[in-house]
Amino acid sequence: MTSEIVTTGISEPDTQKIPYDLKNFKLSKILSNNTSRKTVVVVGSFPDLSEDDLALIILEKSAFTEENVSTDSKKSFFANLTTVENDLLNNIYGSFRCFPSENDLNGIKTTVVYPATPKHIQKYSMRPxxxxxxxxxxxxxxxxxxxxxxxxxxxxxxxxxxxxxxxxxxxxxxxxxxxxxxxxxxxxxxxxxxxxxxxxxxxxxxxxxxxxxxxxxxxxxxxxxxxxxxxxxxxxxxxxxxxxxxxxxxxxxxxxxxxxxxxxxxxxxxxxxxxxxxxxxxxxxxxxxxxxxxxxxxxxxxxxxxxxxxxxxxKGVISGPLNEKNGKSEVDEPNAKKLKLDK
Amino acid sequence: MTSEIVTTGISEPDTQKIPYDLKNFKLSKILSNNTSRKTVVVVGSFPDLSEDDLALIILEKSAFTEENVSTDSKKSFFANLTTVENDLLNNIYGSFRCFPSENDLNGIKTTVVYPATPKHIQKYSMRPxxxxxxxxxxxxxxxxxxxxxxxxxxxxxxxxxxxxxxxxxxxxxxxxxxxxxxxxxxxxxxxxxxxxxxxxxxxxxxxxxxxxxxxxxxxxxxxxxxxxxxxxxxxxxxxxxxxxxxxxxxxxxxxxxxxxxxxxxxxxxxxxxxxxxxxxxxxxxxxxxxxxxxxxxxxxxxxxxxxxxxxxxxKGVISGPLNEKNGKSEVDEPNAKKLKLDK
Structure with a gap:
């Protein structure tokens, strides 16, 4: 999905300055939300920089590492538990929501394309x-x-x-x-x-x-x-x-x-x-x-x-009427908010 | 320090007491680690309770919600950014690791089976x-x-x-x-x-x-x-x-x-x-x-x-010698630490 984006900075040190502050991002639309893979793709803008340029942002929860679950590590999930919410306790089964304080567990991989072209946006839009x-x-x-x-x-x-x-x-x-x-x-x-x-x-x-x-x-x-x-x-x-x-x-x-x-x-x-x-x-x-x-x-x-x-x-081979306006049905966008692009 | 436990049962109030403190968990083995779905399954014990009983724990990062990415919400990813690490900046592409302070973004679904039977452990072991x-x-x-x-x-x-x-x-x-x-x-x-x-x-x-x-x-x-x-x-x-x-x-x-x-x-x-x-x-x-x-x-x-x-x-239909000891190959356990069970 992100083949043209290299994600580890093993190359020469960056001399470019980050041109935007993520805190100023303004959401226009959720393009897709994969609840299995824990990734979400959004489009919006940085109004302080430009009203017209679009920003595409991909957020992905990080996978667990060995260190995250090792109980010898000070950075482990178990050592860093703060709040534990108990959802269910039934016989030998317990279900909880836990919130670790350790940063390494909470990292979110964030990929930004700015300014993004319509082609970028099409690529990341969930298409039926x-x-x-x-x-x-x-x-x-x-x-x-x-x-x-x-x-x-x-x-x-x-x-x-x-x-x-x-x-x-x-x-x-x-x-x-x-x-x-x-x-x-x-x-x-x-x-x-x-x-x-x-x-x-x-x-x-x-x-x-x-x-x-x-x-x-x-x-x-x-x-x-x-x-x-x-x-x-x-x-x-x-x-x-x-x-x-x-x-x-x-x-x-x-x-x-x-x-x-x-x-x-x-x-x-x-x-x-x-x-x-x-x-x-x-x-x-x-x-x-x-x-x-x-x-x-x-x-x-x-x-x-x-x-x-x-x-x-x-040719009439594809059955059923489509919603002609956007060619999409609910089935493909269970979690997508349908907002108009600012552009 | 013991972890604070909040009960959020929508069902009838739990009268059962949580018999273990997750902070005391001792890891024996990582059974599987799904880096796409961001789930990990571990087995170990609570040595303060029993040396023999095994505990199976499944950790899963939570999926993003609309509120998590909405920029109107005070609980959003964007409003709650603390540390931002820059991995790469190349032309229009930027890649970062972000650490939000908001708990809702950092929740980890935690399922505990205790005491777990060998059948539970087999079920969650990654099998080639x-x-x-x-x-x-x-x-x-x-x-x-x-x-x-x-x-x-x-x-x-x-x-x-x-x-x-x-x-x-x-x-x-x-x-x-x-x-x-x-x-x-x-x-x-x-x-x-x-x-x-x-x-x-x-x-x-x-x-x-x-x-x-x-x-x-x-x-x-x-x-x-x-x-x-x-x-x-x-x-x-x-x-x-x-x-x-x-x-x-x-x-x-x-x-x-x-x-x-x-x-x-x-x-x-x-x-x-x-x-x-x-x-x-x-x-x-x-x-x-x-x-x-x-x-x-x-x-x-x-x-x-x-x-x-x-x-x-x-019958000799399956080609290639297997590692007879555990019947597993590296291919299926890219991230699994091979530790002996304490038992």
Whole structure:
């Protein structure tokens, strides 16, 4: 979510001055509130600085550290309890709200974008999502023409395949033009913590856009990626095959065939059943029906604001009337206050 | 110094006394630490009370409320900033660690189980998970004999179908013995917040254990559940078809065919691609190949400690040597301190 923001100041010392005082922030709208992850995103302004410039602020409660719960540490939760509110006491179960005095426990990670562009605000706004049941006919009539017309440049992919970029990041490679691939870290991965490992296998073949283009002739390619990818990960990171999730996205974020690898313990974005397809299932499907992906109905998810969703909506494939004004429903914004932007 | 205890029970006043002082807790082990959800589970003891009794404590940072970020409130994050640490300032991006003085922002939900049984501790221990690639042969040889032998009683399901239990909870019903079903709230749902809606459709047919038993003859049943379920949810909860995730689990938690319904916005447990199968995909598969689920390789996830995993492991299907002592790897316990239990 915050990939373009580097959050640890290991770089050179800051000489820039902080141009705003957070105490002067004036809220316009809560863009999203994730009550599981304990993050909230708000937009507003610093009226003392400008009436027009928008500020986007992301607040996130900090995770617990070992020191926070160690009972040997003077900074621990237990040593620093002040008020304890008792909610419930029933047999062996007790529930409390505790307020520690130690700062380290109360830290809130605060990310500020100022001035923020409408693009920043759109990125952090919770957008409703819709499931589209794409039959083979709808793929041919709607999705394929759209993605042919609006395809982003794949130069960055070709740069990796041709060793013009990210050469030092390559985890493993098989140069075979038919069955070969390059295995590289996904940008989401910090390259360090093995528990959040996230790699992409990108095929050398350039004519396979997505799952939809696969047929039985690609089984050797898929099995090669499977076996070689597993072997490389086992050797380099010590993670066994049985601990790996290996899958495709549909729709993918770019239309050059690629396969995601991460440990089951990594609850990576986009691994839900409406978006991801296990490589093993894909191989099994192609072994059963050689043109399975020419015949299958594939569901996928589209977000409000995506052009493809609008095209499907115009075709009448998305059921139900939307609130035309903002395209949102209560379901997606349980905790969001709907305030007008000052702008 | 002892901590001040305030009782905020909305229920009848507690007459039970809190038998422990959290300040005296002594940590033995961190059982799990979820850095996304900001929860940590620890086990230890209260040595002043007993050397033998174990205490299980779950700490969870609180989610943000509207009041926490409203700039009109005196209790807001912005009004109560004390220390602000600057991590980074780069162009329009700033990253800080802030420490609010307001208690409401610093609350930590604390759940105590004391004395805790080994079962409590097992429940909250992070258990490694493994993916098993179940071929049709392995299903027949391993999974089917296991689940036939160890099947839990389905009486609670039959009680619902026969209106002996949960009658008032039924959302919709079709009594047809072949294609009928009962739609009821899942126990995970509080029955209130539409954004976390979670319903189960349970078939009146009693001889379908799971996905594996489905064939083309069941397409009318599946389509009936799809259409009638969508209609009932739209009428009762106002959620459109295009906002719904409708799916099976494999392996299911009980072996009587049932289908899960929840809104896409609900990131419900178990919706990952290694566990869940969209109903639309299942229908498409059966329309393509009438005995698809007799021929398919179906991957599923098993947890350390599950008997089925041990059986597969003895068959040599789970790759890679495990650390036999505790069956855990680094991947699943990135932040867990491995301490021996005092006991």
């Amino acid at each position: 999502k819709f499931i589209i049941r794409e039959t083979p006919e709808l793929y041919e009539e709607v999705t394929l023409p759209f993605l042919t017309k609006s395809q982003f440049s794949l130069d960055w992919v070709y740069n990796i395949l041709e060793h013009k970029q990210e050469l030092e990041r390559i985890v493993s490679e098989d140069p075979d033009p038919a069955n070969g691939f390059v295995l590289v870290p996904d940008l989401k991965w910090d390259g360090k913590a093995v528990e959040t490992l996230y790699l992409l296998a990108i095929t050398h073949q350039r004519n396979i856009k997505s799952l939809r283009d696969l047929n039985a002739s690609h089984i050797p390619l898929l099995k090669n990626i499977r076996e070689s990818g597993i072997k490389a990960i086992q050797e380099k990171y010590g993670i066994e095959e049985s601990r790996l999730r290996i899958y495709f996205h549909y729709q993918p974020s770019f239309y050059h065939l690629h396969i995601h690898f991460n440990p089951l313990s990594n609850e990576a974005p986009g691994i839900f059943c409406e978006k991801s397809h296990l490589l093993d299932t894909v191989i099994s499907n192609l072994e059963m029906v050689s043109d399975y992906y020419k015949k299958a109905t594939l569901s996928f998810v589209a977000y409000e604001g995506q052009e493809l969703l609008d095209i499907y909506r115009k | 998970k493994f993916i098993i690639r179940e071929t049709p042969e392995l299903y027949e040889e391993v999974t089917l004999p296991f689940l036939t032998k160890s099947q839990f009683s389905l009486d609670w399901v039959y009680n619902i179908l026969e209106h002996k239990q949960e009658l008032e909870r039924i959302v919709s019903e079709d009594p047809d013995p072949a294609n009928g079903f009962v739609l009821v709230p899942d126990l995970k749902w509080d029955g209130k917040a539409v954004e976390t809606l979670y319903l189960l459709a349970i078939t009146h047919q009693r001889n379908i254990k799971s996905l594996r038993d489905l064939n083309a003859s069941h397409i009318p049943l599946l389509k009936n559940i799809r259409e009638s379920g969508i209609k009932a949810i739209q009428e009762k909860y106002g959620i459109e078809e295009s906002r719904l995730r409708i799916y099976f689990h494999y392996q299911p938690s009980f072996y009587h065919l049932h289908i899960h319904f929840n809104p896409l916005s609900n990131e419900a447990p178990g919706i990952f691609c290694e566990k869940s199968h969209l109903l639309d995909t299942v229908i498409s598969n059966l329309e393509m190949v009438s005995d698809y689920y007799k021929k398919a390789t179906l991957s599923f996830v098993a947890y350390e400690g599950q008997e089925l995993l041990d059986i597969y492991r003895k």
